[in-house]
Amino acid sequence: MTIRIVTICGSVRPGNYTRMALNVATEKLNEAPGVVVEDIRLEDLDLPLPGLPAKNPEAIARFQKTVSEATGVLLASPEYHGGISSPMKLAIDNLGFPSNLAGKPIAILGVAAGVIGAIKSSEQLRAICAHVGAVPLPLAVSVPNIQRTFNEQGQCQDPKTEELIGRSATTLLDYINNAVCPKISLEALLREQEA
Numbered sequence: 001m002t003i004r005i006v007t008i009c010g011s012v013r014p015g016n017y018t019r020m021a022l023n024v025a026t027e028k029l030n031e032a033p034g035v036v037v038e039d040i041r042l043e044d045l046d047l048p049l050p051g052l053p054a055k056n057p058e059a060i061a062r063f064q065k066t067v068s069e070a071t072g073v074l075l076a077s078p079e080y081h082g083g084i085s086s087p088m089k090l091a092i093d094n095l096g097f098p099s100n101l102a103g104k105p106i107a108i109l110g111v112a113a114g115v116i117g118a119i120k121s122s123e124q125l126r127a128i129c130a131h132v133g134a135v136p137l138p139l140a141v142s143v144p145n146i147q148r149t150f151n152e153q154g155q156c157q158d159p160k161t162e163e164l165i166g167r168s169a170t171t172l173l174d175y176i177n178n179a180v181c182p183k184i185s186l187e188a189l190l191r192e193q194e195a
């Protein structure tokens with residue numbers, strides 16, 4: 001069975017550090033057998049503010065469909081002013097009501113320049129995900145001092161942080177493999193028996 005993971009980077013700043021951290025998590029996802037990663041590039045989507053018409057409705061529909069078909073989602077957000085980034089919130093606001101995130105397991109990866117890390121934004125993201133009916137997973141990975149942890153080429157300078165970021169990927173896959181897939185197989189088995 002193919003496991004489809006959608007990743008969304010909540011920073012659209014050229015050269016942003018959230019993307020660098022997300023790249024580490026994506027590498028980990030790509031190492032796992034049977035996993036297909038679909039990365040959403042918010043900078044290319046031109047998402048409308050809530051209530052305004054979309055300039056490119058087809059792109060928004062594609063975005064929603066991609067998320068609706070995902071087995072799980074990895075959300076990576078920078079901490080901006082003690083909360084999630086506005087691009088990340090706009091992405092979630094454009095995922096429909098009821099949300100296409102509903103029922104999806106969500107791994108949260110938070111990135112901050114400050115020493116405290118992305119605690120506030122990660123908690124906020126967890127609350128928003130739960131509010132729209134998604135299943136935010138218990139381990140949220142928060143990376144502090146991000147601008148000292150990665151160099152400008154996007155290479156992580158600290159093996160422990162690299163391992164921590166990787167756990168955002170493995171937590172998601174472990175949940176899918178251990179909690180979601182057995183349920184899917186059991187359902188398939190029962191349906192086969194009934195047929």
Ligand SMILES: Cc1cc2nc3c(=O)[nH]c(=O)nc-3n(C[C@H](O)[C@H](O)[C@H](O)COP(=O)(O)O)c2cc1C
Pocket residue numbers: 011012013015016017018019078079080081082083111112113114115117146147
């Ligand atoms: C509008 C804005 C607000 C920010 N607020 C915070 C903050 O509250 N706490 C913090 O640690 N870093 C803050 N930062 C710094 C970001 O965490 C930093 O830019 C980091 O590299 C992650 O963002 P990036 O992925 O856009 O690079 C802020 C940056 C911006 C652009």
